[in-house]
Amino acid sequence: MSDVRRTDAVLLLVALVWGSSYLSAQTATAALPVLLVLFARYGLSALACLGLIASGRRGSRRWTRAELRAGLPLGVTQAAVLLVETYGVAHTSAANAGLIISLTIVLTPLLDRGGRHGSLPLSFFAATGVCILAVGLLMSGNGFHAPRLGDLLMLGAAVIRAGHVALVGRFTTGRAIRPLQLTTVQTLVGAALFLPAAALDLPTLVHADPATWAQLVYLALFCSVFAFLAQTWAVQRTSASRASLLLGTEPVWAVAVGVALGGDHLTPLTGLGAALMVAGTYWGQAVERAHRSTPDPSLTASQAHANTHAHAHAHALSKDPECPSTPTTPTTT
Secondary structure (H helix, E strand, C coil), X not given: CCHHHHHHHHHHHHHHHHHHHHHHHHHHHHHCCHXXXXXXXXXXXXXXXXXXXXXXXXXXXXXXXXXXXXXXXXXXXXXXXXXXXXXXXXXXXXXXXXXXXXXXXXXXXXXXXCCCCCCCCHHHHHHHHHHHHHXXXXXXXXXXXXXXXXXXXXXXXXXXXXXXXXXXXHHHCCCCCCHHHHHHHHHHHHHHHHHHHHHHHHHHHHCCCHHHHHHHHHXXXXXXXXXXXXXXXXXXXXXXXXXXXXXXXXXXXXXXXXXXXXXXXCCHHXXXXXXXXXXXXXXXXXXXXXXXXXXXXXXXXXXXXXXXXXXXXXXXXXXXXXXXXXXXXXXXX
């Protein structure tokens, strides 16, 4: 296998792992309270991230003031994202959850207007309209009816995550902040926030069956730590655009895993909604990326590069709260 194919395979594996995270979260919340699942996921991931930092060079183990100032509020907003998202996954299908959360791609540019010249092109809003239509079809199930609670929660999670992504860009632009250290602060904040609510149920966690623990470990170590390391390795060997395209297959894998392993069923309406969601998010991502890369006469070359880098960095940190993605590649959620 050539180096290019090996790198592509690793990126597709990362997308598959992230796509499967919705079914894992759904399975875990069926056995344990949602808040307990969140505490366990944050706690295990924080331990892993702390281990990564401890294994690094001595000078890189300390947090800077900028990393702490950014990590504390971002830890709160990220915890809010996971809270709404996990409750949503518990009340809808894994396939729908993975597709609806992809709305983050088209919602983020609407909230993140800093450093951008002019308004977004009409084609971007057309792509957003396609995604909104897709959400309506996904919520319809076997026929048009009142939206399900889980779908509405996932829609809310997408909105909150888009706001979180915008805040990441605002707090990290022009600052020497290391992704691993920043994310470790976020995981510690999340663990501290969920500990009081989960404290009474900790005995339940201790006595959880091996299958439930396997889901928790998978969420924390594979969907987070492994995905971070694998993505970082892969992006160093390919372009950001190619990596973004491959990682953009995440909602496709979410549907595939949900149907194959989770017993989800795609009716003609939800199948059409899935196709429109994937098409709309890819279209919107392409339009926004082209708009962002267009030179602005009012900015110097260094300012334009900084704005582009900050936007990509915010997307990378948004994907998963436990461990960051590489700061040069935007993820799809």
